[in-house]
Amino acid sequence: MIQLVDVTKTFDRFPAVNGATMTVPKGVIYGLLGPNGAGKTTLLKLMAGILRQDRGTIVIDGEEVWENANVKQRLLFLPDFVYFFPHTTIRQMADFYEQVYPSFSRERFVELQEAFSLDLDKKIQQFSKGMQRQAAFWLAFSVQPDVLIMDEPLDGLDAFVRRHVKQLLIDEVVEREMTIVISSHNLRELEDLCGIVGLMERGTVRLERDLDELRAGMHKLQLAFRDGFPSELVERLDIVHREERGSIVLLVVRGEKRRIEETVRAFHPLILDVLPLSLEEIFMYEIGRGAHV
């Protein structure tokens, strides 16, 4: 389990991370979402022990992360720009990882060769960007860390590899209870991967939810009433967004579906449709509301 409590990191007096608190249970895939500049990369680097927080605590399985070799041996960080030593090949990098990480599995490395089909003896820097990222994944999966922290890792991978990598990540969670934190702008990318999402805004984690609960807590309604939209209904519902298209009113409402429907039915609507909301829409409304507040 990863726990951050009231973590702050300031650059030249600017708080990139500002009192962030989050919990990542063991054996889940946690998606860290947020607009540009929200502080995601900084938070992931703090979590991986690459940066040191000014304030707050960062603990993995009960141990402080900063300068803790014990924790670092069990943790792998995949940055948004993957870096390899100049002129090295995948074979050489595998030898290096094997020395650094006791959990590195040569057997797993060989097994994954088929999945990534990259030339073992070509200089990694001569690979394309996507191929370099594949190499990073190949090595990461061979290390078999308990905790894998990744910054926008799926960018630049073709659709086939992306699907394959996602499946490998899910397998690691199911078979080894790996704990995975993954940041992304692409909400659709995370929708079929993550169990929990954290929404980051201006340096803090504003909301942290189980994805199924998040979906169950917000609904889109299409409504019509004989004598116009009853103003009383506005007070009875937690409306996040309202839009009118002729006589049809489109609402995005927070709350439990059954209770919302009961509340609306009391006003005898001519039309009451509950439509599905995508994670992208939920995210936009949550952040929009936060920005408004």
Ligand SMILES: Nc1ncnc2c1ncn2[C@@H]1O[C@H](COP(=O)(O)OP(=O)(O)OP(=O)(O)O)[C@@H](O)[C@H]1O
């Ligand atoms: N080394 C640094 N020195 C100064 N400011 C920094 C540094 N690193 C990050 N920042 C600032 O902290 C804020 C958060 O940056 P960060 O890269 O963590 O955000 P992000 O959520 O990952 O953004 P993006 O989605 O655009 O990658 C930004 O305003 C950025 O300019």
